[in-house]
Amino acid sequence: MRDKLTKRTVEAIEPSLRDTFLWDAEIPGFGCKVTPKGARIYILQYSRGGRIHRVTIGRHGIEFTAEKARNEARRLRGLIATGENPALARSHERSIPTIAELGVRYLEEYARPYKKPSAFAQDQRNLQNHIIPLIGTLKASEIERQDVARVMREVAAGKTAKDEKTKIQGRRIVRGGEIVANRVHALLSKMFQLAEDWKFRPAASNPCRGAKRFAEHKVERYLSVEELARLGNALNAAKNGRLVVDPSAKAPEKRKRGGQEKIGPRSENPRAIAAIELLLLTGCRLGEVLNLRWSDVDFERRFLLLPDSKTGAKTVYLSEAALRVVRDIQPRDDSPYLFPGKRPSEPLGSIRVPWEHICKAARLENLRLHDLRHSFASVGAASGLSLPMIGALLGHSQPNTTARYAHLAASPLHQAVDAIGEKILGAMLPSQ
Structure with missing residues (x-):
């Protein structure tokens, strides 16, 4: 059927068992589809590249009047005349994900x-x-x-x-x-x-x-000599069942249902203690230590050969102290890991709780496990090791990453400046 689409002509169309179409007599391809349930939908049909395309304009009486639908049909015909394909554009728009x-x-x-x-x-x-x-x-x-x-x-x-x-x-x-x-x-x-x-x-x-990002001020936490001593004492106490998490805490008069946190001396998981010691003695990341397998350890050459790390495959050089920690770990026959979890086929997932207890006993505030890596590097810098050497030990792939430790190499610089100062003063002394 073909007639000018108006409110009267559109609403006069009776629904049938199949979709019924009324095409506008003035605008080519502009029509109204009436579904068997009586919905009246304005459409525009056109041909591009030998294919018939159809664009839905909108529903009559809900989204569009006949006159507004006519204006939209004219706009779409204008786009088609310039080479655009509204149907393809609509299809692409519908495919865009949330x-x-x-x-x-x-x-x-x-x-x-x-x-x-x-x-x-x-x-x-x-x-x-x-x-x-x-x-x-x-x-x-x-x-x-x-x-x-x-x-x-x-x-x-x-x-x-x-x-x-x-x-x-x-x-x-x-x-x-x-x-x-x-x-x-x-x-x-x-x-x-x-x-x-x-x-x-x-x-x-x-x-x-x-969109601007917020400023980040990285706080590098390093253990002082005194803090290292307190950490060592707490680790030894945890090994021997003498760790007192909070000396000032008093035991409750009555135990609550479900138990109460232990106040007196205690021990911690020996594997967690060994993991903490390895973190401090190797400068490794937490995941690298917890996921260690016995096959990664080369006792003869004092290496840890990590097949994967944050920067890829990595060789970790073991000091004699670190090697003693590894040798003291008792292997489990049913697990390939140095630090197995509850399931032998999986590594230990976390050492957060033992670490919190040890830090509290050692009176170390705001100390993260990752700060042990920074402390390893800081001791190396203060001992006169070059930044490339420290970067190699830590497995840094970029020199800029190691540069954060440059200011810690104070001891060798102080020695050098003292030597220069003594020579200058010596030269300035009046001759006898």
Whole structure:
């Protein structure tokens, strides 16, 4: 049927068992489809490259009147005349994923094959805990710079932080803050870069480029000689069952149901203690130590041959002190790991609790396990080792990473300047 599409002509069409079409007598391809259920939908049909394409304009009486649909049909005909394909553009627009869907593709096609498992897990947490709750339902093509800036502000302010019960005696703690916001920014930036590669956004449209990151002030914590002595005493006490976590604590008069934290002298997991000693004596990262296998240890050449690390395959040189720690570990016949977990086929997952007890007993505040790596490097710098040597021991791939320890090489410099000063003063002394 063909007639001018007006409110009267469109509403006069009776539904049938199949879709019914009324085509406009003035605008080529402009029509109204009436479904068997009575829905009236304005459409535009046209031919491109020998193929018939159809664009849905909208529903009559809900989204469009007949006159508005006519104007939209004229606009689309103008686009077609300039060589555009509105149907293809609409199809592409429908294929653009939401941020949540883009995140799934990012994890599976980029993070999982190209990033370390720990980095993959961190990206997954940042997506689930911060990005998806804030902008997960928005299309990837809709995000602008102000959206990224808003996400960073809200993550930094703790809007996505939570502390909830997950299971019996279980908790799920999500922290916000400026550092977390910066990690979210980095993740979003990579996701939008891939969105450009996957044609979901125009080239050079990454909205993260204009959203400023928060300033980060890295605090490098190093153990002093006195602190090293206190840490050593606490480790020895933990080995011998003499560790007192909090000397000022008093035992409760009545024990509560479910038990009470032990107040008096105690011991800690000997494997956890050995892991802490290795961290301090090798400068290794926590994951590198906890995932050590006996096959990684070369006792004859005093090496740890790590097949993988943050910077790839790595050789760790063992001092005699570190080698004694390794030799004192009792292997388990059913596990390949130096530090097996509850399941022999898996390594120890965490030493957080023993570490907290030891730090408390040694009166060491704000000391992370990773700070043991910094302390290893600081002792090397103060002993006169060159920065390239320290970088080789730590397995740094970039010299700039080791440069943070340059200011710690004070002792050799002081010796040098003292020698110069003595010579100058000697030359200035009046002759006898």
